Amino acid sequence: xxxxxxxxxxxxxxxxxxxxxxxxxxxxxxxxxxxxxxxxxxxxxxxxxxxxxxxxxxxxxxxxxxxxxxxxxxxxxxxxxxxxxxxxxxxxxxxxxxxxxxxxxxxxxxxxxxxxxxxxxxxxxxxxxxxxxxxxxxxxxxxxxxxxxxxxxxxxxxxxxxxxxxxxxxxxxxxxxxxxxxxxxxxxxxxxxxxxxxxxxxxxxxxxxxxxxxxxxxxxxxxxxxxxxxxxxxxxxxxxxxxxxxxxxxxxxxxxxxxxxxxxxxxx
Amino acid sequence: xxxxxxxxxxxxxxxxxxxxxxxxxxxxxxxxxxxxxxxxxxxxxxxxxxxxxxxxxxxxxxxxxxxxxxxxxxxxxxxxxxxxxxxxxxxxxxxxxxxxxxxxxxxxxxxxxxxxxxxxxxxxxxxxxxxxxxxxxxxxxxxxxxxxxxxxxxxxxxxxxxxxxxxxxxxxxxxxxxxxxxxxxxxxxxxxxxxxxxxxxxxxxxxxxxxxxxxxxxxxxxxxxxxxxxxxxxxxxxxxxxxxxxxxxxxxxxxxxxxxxxxxxxxxxxxxxxxxxxxxxxxxxxxxxxxxxxxxxxxxxxx
Numbered sequence: 062x063x064x065x066x067x068x069x070x071x072x073x074x075x076x077x078x079x080x081x082x083x084x085x086x087x088x089x090x091x092x093x094x095x096x097x098x099x100x101x102x103x104x105x106x107x108x109x110x111x112x113x114x115x116x117x118x119x120x121x122x123x124x125x126x127x128x129x130x131x132x133x134x135x136x137x138x139x140x141x142x143x144x145x146x147x148x149x150x151x152x153x154x155x156x157x158x159x160x161x162x163x164x165x166x167x168x169x170x171x172x173x174x175x176x177x178x179x180x181x182x183x184x185x186x187x188x189x190x191x192x193x194x195x196x197x198x199x200x201x202x203x204x205x206x207x208x209x210x211x212x213x214x215x216x217x218x219x220x221x222x223x224x225x226x227x228x229x230x231x232x233x234x235x236x237x238x239x240x241x242x243x244x245x246x247x248x249x250x251x252x253x254x255x256x257x258x259x260x261x262x263x264x265x266x267x268x269x270x271x272x273x274x275x276x277x278x279x280x281x282x283x284x285x286x287x288x289x290x291x292x293x294x295x296x297x298x299x300x301x302x303x304x305x306x307x308x309x310x311x312x313x314x315x316x317x318x319x320x321x322x323x324x325x326x327x328x329x
Numbered sequence: 330x331x332x333x334x335x336x337x338x339x340x341x342x343x344x345x346x347x348x349x350x351x352x353x354x355x356x357x358x359x360x361x362x363x364x365x366x367x368x369x370x371x372x373x374x375x376x377x378x379x380x381x382x383x384x385x386x387x388x389x390x391x392x393x394x395x396x397x398x399x400x401x402x403x404x405x406x407x408x409x410x411x412x413x414x415x416x417x418x419x420x421x422x423x424x425x426x427x428x429x430x431x432x433x434x435x436x437x438x439x440x441x442x443x444x445x446x447x448x449x450x451x452x453x454x455x456x457x458x459x460x461x462x463x464x465x466x467x468x469x470x471x472x473x474x475x476x477x478x479x480x481x482x483x484x485x486x487x488x489x490x491x492x493x494x495x496x497x498x499x500x501x502x503x504x505x506x507x508x509x510x511x512x513x514x515x516x517x518x519x520x521x522x523x524x525x526x527x528x529x530x531x532x533x534x535x536x537x538x539x540x541x542x543x544x545x546x547x548x549x550x551x552x553x554x555x556x557x558x559x560x561x562x563x564x565x566x567x568x569x570x571x572x573x574x575x576x577x578x579x580x581x582x583x584x585x586x587x588x589x590x591x592x593x594x595x596x597x598x599x600x601x602x603x604x605x606x607x608x609x610x611x612x613x614x615x616x617x618x619x620x621x622x623x624x625x626x627x628x629x630x631x632x
Contacts, residue, residue: 080400085430092423093416180417184410185467188379189431190403190474196431 081191086199094204097169105211109218112154116222119148123225145229152226155238158219162241162250163279169208170258171271173200178266205255209248216247233294237287254279330393332357332478332510333378339386340373346534347373351387353539355512355527357477360504362521363514364606365531371514372411374531375482378512379408392477404433407471411482413464417456421449421466428470440473443499461492468496472503479503481513485520493517497524522602530609537609542602549605552580554595562592570608581608 091098126144129137174197177183187193220243226232232239241250258275265271331354338351348370355361365371376382377389380398388396395402415424421444429435444451447465455463464484471479479500485493501524503509512529515521528545530538538545549569552562559578563571570581581600591597600608 081431081433089427089430092419092427181410181412181414182416184376184381184408185414186431187381188403188406188408188410189428190400190433191431192400192403 080195083195083199085191086196086203090200090203094173094200097172097204098207101165101169101208101211105215108158109215112218112222116218119222119225122147123228126229141229144225145231148226148229148231152223152232152238155223155232155242158242159238159283160280162247162254163276163283165208165212165251166254166258166275166279167272169204170255171262171275172268173204173259173262175262175266175268175271178262179268201256201259205252208255209252212248212251213245216242216244219247220244237290240290241283241286250279250283253282330357331355331390332359332393333361333389333391333512334394335387335389337387338374338377338384338389340370340377340382341385348377348534351531351534351536353529353536355510355529355539357393357510358508359527359541360500360511360513360525361527361529362525363512363529363531364516364518364521364610365514366610369531370534371531372482373534375408375480375512375514379406379480381408405477406480407474407476407478408480409464409467409471409482409484412487413467413484415455415463415467415470418454420452420454421458422451424455424466424470425451425473428473432474434475436473436475439475440469443469443473447495459492460487461489461495464488464492464496465499468499472499472507472509475507476509479509479511481511481515483514483516485515485517493520500524518603518606525602528602528606530606532610545605546600546602548584549600550582550584551598551600551604552578552582552591552595553598554578554580554592558592558594562595565592569605570612581605 122144126137126140129140131137174183177186183193186196189196219239223232223239223243227236240246254275257278258271261274261278262268262271265274334354335351338348339346340348351374363371363374373382377384378391378397380403383398391397391402392405395405416427419427425435425437425440428440429437441451444466447462447469449458449462449466455466458466464487468481468484481500484496488496497520500511500513504511513521513525526542528538528540528542529536552566554562554577556573556576556578559571559573559580562578563580566580567583568580569583570579572579572581581604
């Protein structure tokens with residue numbers, strides 16, 4: 062043991078000034094947050110499987126509708142009507158999914174720092190050689206990053222899933238129910254909720270109150286944006302009514318081609 | 330080299346000052362005890378020294394002139410906080426992995442061997458360890474970093490006598506084998522008297538005493554003599570504690586020279602570190618060392 066001791070003491074006295082490499086935080090973060098990360102993966106995995114299977118069925122039904130020619134014939138109109146009736150509830154899944162960002166903010170974001178403060182372990186972690194600022198940055202990046210990637214993939218999936226409903230006029234562009242779930246808006250919301258959660262945890266220093274605050278703040282923001290979108294839509298439709306010659310009628314006017322233009326993706 | 334040095338260090342929380350104008354130095358190689366009543370600012374001082382809080386006034390340096398909280402300071406100081414926090418949902422093995430990754434040097438062999446000696450199973454979650462084992466785990470993780478300075482905040486408070494003894498045994502082994510300097514805050518005066526060779530005494534946010542125990546004990550003595558000449562004696566000497574009974578007075582005095590002659594009719598007794606600490610704790614703020622009413626000086630027991 063003496064030899065070992067001497068060796069490390071010499072290392073110590075050399076006192077290298079370079080900071081410890083960032084990659085060291087990967088294992089640390091995984092050991093501490095594997096529960097959170099696994100939970101998020103399972104939640105989104107289950108949702109993705111459901112939306113994927115349901116989406117395939119819906120898309121199939123919709124394609125059959127679209128391929129019906131001539132579109133104005135009575136038979137095709139009846140088919141389109143039956144799509145609307147059959148998948149009447151298809152878009153209702155959007156409503157519970159509105160809660161996803163708030164839930165992620167509360168369960169993944171809020172405990173990140175609040176738990177350290179509440180249990181006092183910050184006094185251990187922040188006095189280690191890695192340094193506290195870098196520790197916080199690494200933690201937030203290593204949990205927030207995967208969250209954003211998963212949410213991004215999920216946003217593309219929901220965009221694809223809701224496509225037929227928009228095309229069939231059951232959902233409209235900028236619909237408050239789906240706007241926050243699609244494409245870049247969804248990872249944006251998730252990251253914002255995560256950041257709000259982490260910040261609330263740092264300020265409040267207790268896990269459960271921080272989670273509740275995060276839910277309230279993210280939920281409030283979601284409502285506000287929903288109301289704003291409703292307002293937007295109202296003014297837009299007024300503008301369209303007064304002078305829009307080129308405006309597309311809501312509903313079947315959206316072509317598959319315009320949706321296929323990609324996930325740049327706002328349906329303006 | 331001074332392992333800790335502060336100049337006019339101060340820290341306020343709102344309008345109250347937890348620490349004011351603290352100037353002291355601890356040379357390397359000591360096991361220093363930080364004592365003081367509750368709310369004296371011990372934890373604030375320790376948190377300042379390990380970089381968990383920033384000073385509102387003055388400066389503090391560690392490990393021979395490094396600014397507190399700097400990367401090199403973090404590398405060389407291990408801190409075991411109050412209630413020895415560890416991640417209770419992690420096993421000892423995973424705590425070791427985390428500590429290894431968060432530090433430049435980590436003596437894995439030492440950590441494993443030490444936990445083995447202590448019968449702490451590596452695969453058990455910290456939540457299921459006893460308080461003593463958890464404290465030992467925290468201490469082992471700290472010592473395996475091979476720090477130059479080990480800072481311990483009330484490590485003994487939650488431990489039973491046997492666990493206290495074992496915990497201090499580990500600390501003392503590190504001091505003797507590795508030459509690590511230690512700063513330890515505690516209420517357990519009896520335990521400190523056995524191990525500490527440097528004393529920092531804090532009351533109401535101010536440092537009253539910062540000196541080697543040996544020097545302190547040598548430079549203080551308890552004078553016992555007739556009460557009617559006590560005022561005259563007290564005027565001549567630096568009195569820490571003045572206890573008077575009907576006929577007899579006990580004056581704990583700080584002598585400038587240990588060989589000062591004893592006044593006629595008086596007797597001088599040496600004092601123990603514990604008596605000294607209690608006397609200073611009782612004697613109030615340094616600005617107005619008002620003598621407090623007589624209480625029999627306890628020979629044992631914690632403050």
